[in-house]
Amino acid sequence: MRELSMAFRNKGSNSEESLRLAKEVVSKDMADGKSWANLGNAYMAVFFSSSFDQVWPEAAIIIYNYIYLYINNNIELYICIY
16 A cells, blocks of 8 residues: 555655555554655655645654654655655
């Protein structure tokens, strides 16, 4: 399901659906750092594809900090700018 979320984002067609799927994946395994990173990237995708509301990148930064502080399983974080 994580890959489906990324596919929606990469296609650029439906970032809100990507965000919904990313949230669902995280809810199933709260310890999976890759799913958390996917969620942060989904928040950034919504930011770049919508009204540039500052809530989205702030949410992504909170998630990236969470991964760094608590997950700590050597996840490399990249922000893709569309």
